[in-house]
Amino acid sequence: MITVLGGANCEGVMGRTTHRSFPWVDYVVAGEADGLVAGLFRRILAEGRDVPPDGLPAGVYVPAHRDGSPKRGSEAPRPVLRDLDALPVPDFDDYFQVLGRSRYAGAVRPGLPLETSRGCWWGAVRHCTFCGLNGSTMTFRSKSPARVHQEIRELEERYGISRFETVDNILDMGYFQSLLPALAADGGERRRIFYEVKANLRRSQVEALRRAGIRWLQPGIESLHSAVLELMDKGVQAWQNVQLLKACRELGVRLSWNYLWGFPGEEDAWYAEMAPWLPALEHLQPPSGVTRVRFDRFSPYHQRPETFGLALRPAPAASHVYPLPAEDLLDLTYYFAAAGRPDAFTGEGGEMMAGRPGIQAVQERFEAWRVAFWTGPPVLTEEDDGAALTFEDTRSCAVERRFRLTGLERAVYLAAQDAPLRERLASVLAERQGLAASSEEVAAAATELERRFLAVTVDRRLLALGLPDQCPELPGLRDFPGGLVEEGPHQWA
CATH class of the missing domain: 1.10.10 (Arc Repressor Mutant, subunit A)
Structure with missing residues (x-):
């Protein structure tokens, strides 16, 4: 058996370290494999484990690389696809064939993943301090509006499904003048589409999204205090976040958003300032949760920890997963903990909110907000x-x-x-x-x-x-564009 690994946990130096550390992994692709995977597999089928490194794209590691692989620490190259229109339309036939034969088919309400862009146009200008989503390539690339429209129609016709969860990090703002009007004119009412967006959208833009069938958003709100947002380099202010919450509730657009805290340099007094007026927002959509910020690879926190007064080490869980020395884990793990701070996953290293009455008050207000809104929304x-x-x-x-x-x-x-x-x-x-x-x-x-x-x-x-007085009803969980498994007396194997 020949083993080939790729994907997010093989990005950059993580892929090289995986290949060097585990000799039973024959090949690793560290980066976007769309343009090279077919050719690589043909060579593997013909030559087995002995494909020579000469002529292979950057970011492809073969057994022969182990002898000359850099030991640790240096960055690693990665392949990047520039023309997303060159990608084929996804083929989900195998999934639906297996689902159709399953005794649980009636419990699954499927949605389709849809990719319209890669990278982040905002991150290319000002990288949000906590974000490591785009690996070592922030460059924003998007499919042409015509290609996206064609892809949606082809998938709808092939599978009879009009629910799409885009996997993009951020919506291409150029689509407001091109793709969105086309979707609105072509059955926007029947579609249910999910997108991640920057939070400084105007009400008119939310209206355009809704007309196009985009009725579920994940906006990068993250906070309702501008001083915290400035620490993040979000490029948005708190008043704009509140305006977006209001516009989306008014127009019947469902939101999934997170509230983050624990940023280097933040002051607890900022949260104490915010807590008294949060009950005024009870009739708007609350955050999904209140979460301590995490330190991820490829984020500015990881790339420049000294700038933020951080001393990072691999997240404690990593040593329980990988039987490797700590110095290897530094190049392998995606998640990090900071000395003197509780771990964002486990709280290890101290109580999460100890000595933070401001954030404690905010969390209590958010919990009351969530309970009030989802048990019978106040008006x-x-x-x-x-x-x-x-x-x-x-x-x-x-x-x-x-x-x-x-x-x-x-x-x-x-x-x-x-x-x-x-x-x-x-x-x-x-x-x-x-x-x-x-x-x-x-x-x-x-x-x-x-x-x-x-x-x-x-x-x-x-x-x-x-x-x-009359706002459109928000989509329910059953309407989530990415699909769901229905609740019921199903006997899962």
Whole structure:
């Protein structure tokens, strides 16, 4: 038997170290194998374990490489595919043939994976400090809009499925002018598509996504405090994240998002600042979880640990998996722990939130938010008749269940729909509504809105939080585009 390994855990130096450390692994491909795997397999079938290294692409390791392999530490080359349109349309026939013969076929609601790009266009500009997803090649490449549209239609026709989970790290923003309108015009209502996106989307862009059938997003929100987001190099501010939560709930777009904490350089006071106003968001979609940041290979934390005051070592679990010296694990593992910090997986090294009352308060608020939203969503709805705004409020922070706003308070609330800077509110009212009011009067009206938790101030901007009386229903778990296994009395083998 000839053994060939590849994939994410063979990326770069990890692939070379795997090949050097385990002699029973004959071949390793460290990188994108699409353009070389067929030719490599032909040679292996013809020559067995004795394929000579001469003429092989960079990143392909054969048995003969072991003699001259660099010992440790240096980076390793990798193959990269530049033209994604050159890839074949995926063939899932074998999967569906096996599924069709399975006694559990009725329990599986399949979705199809779809790749439209590789790399990250934001990471190529400013690499998020914690992200190691793109290995050693951040360069963004995407399929042409016509190719993606064709691929979706071919897969739909072949398998009778219109649910797609894209495996991209980030949506190509050029698709807003090309692919998304084409999908919207070609049966957007019937499709269910999942995408990962940058979080600074405008409401109009969320509308365009929904029309195209993209009704489940994973936005890179990560935090609701701009100082933390700046530490991450996210290129987005907290007020934009809140606006996205509001737009997606209003338009019926389901979100999966994470809240991260524990970044080098963060202050617990930032979380203490945030905790008091989190209950105001109870009617919006909560994070999936609150997780301590992890230190991954290829991230800036791993590439420049000294910049962040980190001393990294392989995650403790690695030594239980690989029977290798610690210095080899440094080149083999993807996950790292930092000296003096609890391990992100196990908490080893200290209590996760010890001495952190701010983050403890935030976690408690998030847990209450998740319970409230998913057990029967609270509402904060608004209806404007031109003279008065009528609200219904069932959040835990509600001051009154039903009430009206008129006059200056109504005007300030309407202006806050666009998240203006608080110091510009009086000017905005004069410019857009022709309303003359002093800065003191406007500030008092804004403070009253905050007292009722109808608006919050984030990054010096006043954000109105109410939603229309009728919002589209969010997709349920059964509608997840990547498919699922139905719950029921199935006897799994």
